[in-house]
Amino acid sequence: MTEAPAPRRWPLWLGLGVVALVLSCAAPLLVVVTLREPGPGAAASASPVPIRSPEPGDPEQVTQLWLRERIAEALTQQAGALLRGDERGFLAVAEPNSEAVNALRRQFRSLRALKVTTWQVRITDIPDRVGSRWRVAVTYEHCFVDPGCAVGPVSIDTTWVDRAGVLRMLALAPSISGQDGPRPWEASDLVVAVGKRAVVATTAGQKSRLAEVLREAERAAEVADRYAVDGTPPRYYQIFYAGAAEWRRWYGGDRPSWTAGYAVPVGGGRFDVVLNGTDLHSSVLDDLLRHEMTHAASLPGGGYRTGDNWWLVEGIADLAAAGGRPVSRYESLPDVRRLVSDGWNGPLSGAEPGERATDWQVSAAYGVGYLAIRHLVDRYGEQAMLAFFRAVVHERKTPEEASKEVFGEPWQALHDDCVAYVRSAAG
Structure with missing residues (x-):
């Protein structure tokens, strides 16, 4: 099938909900029925209401x-x-x-x-x-x-x-709780491929890409595993590949127009990765999978509301997506250069793009995160960068506390150094 050319940038919207889903073989049936008596608003009763067949005149x-x-x-x-x-x-x-x-x-x-x-x-x-x-x-x-x-x-x-x-x-x-539903298995007839580390599901209309997505997901798992800061990467990565209609419906839809994928927490410490199959060119599929699957591996099981630390969460995912390419080959450099030429000089805490951001602004925002993380890796090594990430994202420490603890440096000075590196790399 011939695909239309597509830009490299496929920013991520990270949905945060709390639910359950995951992954196979034969296990014993477990059915739990939890019973709860009526609350304070229910009719008063002198003694517990018996559970029996109702009769005329019963409450x-x-x-x-x-x-x-x-x-x-x-x-x-x-x-x-x-x-x-x-x-x-x-x-x-x-x-x-x-x-x-x-x-x-x-x-x-x-x-x-x-x-x-x-x-x-x-x-x-x-x-x-x-x-x-x-x-x-x-x-x-x-x-x-x-x-x-x-x-x-x-x-x-x-x-x-x-x-x-x-x-x-x-x-x-x-199911409609927050961004949690409906789940793909509720809303669509799915076709599924299972690999050693990844499970990929889609609909009949996208079935022709199933084998390709599974193949790339298996490769991406090897990269994403490195960023499991708690030392326990997912046993399986669950990926749902959405056509246009499914993208608008699965997990609540309603993502910013620039979104090409997201990771949503689904309970049990796991994430589902959802890809927007509309115009998703094969040349960027591997990068996108590494990015999203790194979120699934690196984030706390209940999700993480990024805010001021958006640059850190997205930067580590884009570092994985870059696949070891040198900074000079990072595709968003022209957009970062445009941002810098417009006067950007930090702070990193304000990097997150708004829902109405243009494509180049979104691309530049991800570039800021990537370059800041890349600078921390070049200066201190990947393991130290992961320790900083764990301290901020998992342990909820401030960047100031984490920087002193991990790098032995005050955060403001290190932050300004990262900003200077972003500006220099873009030049």
């Missing part, structure tokens, strides 16, 4: 608790069907001809393609009555490929109907 809490148990039983059976590969059993929970049928069918096939190995179900709320229906949030925790992964939660609203004591699911809403 509604009796019905709610009984329904929750029935829903838990249905989802327990559904979880077993998923791990057995029993599609009919997985769909049995749905009301025939309801919208839940198609959503669950898509979910089943995508989860199986992703090689789901753990599927945990958690219900903490009692169902709410909505007319003749009942609605309750269900939390799903799961692993793909790696049966031993640490799971994290994704919560999905479900709607049920009581058919003479048999609960049937009518609908399920996409």
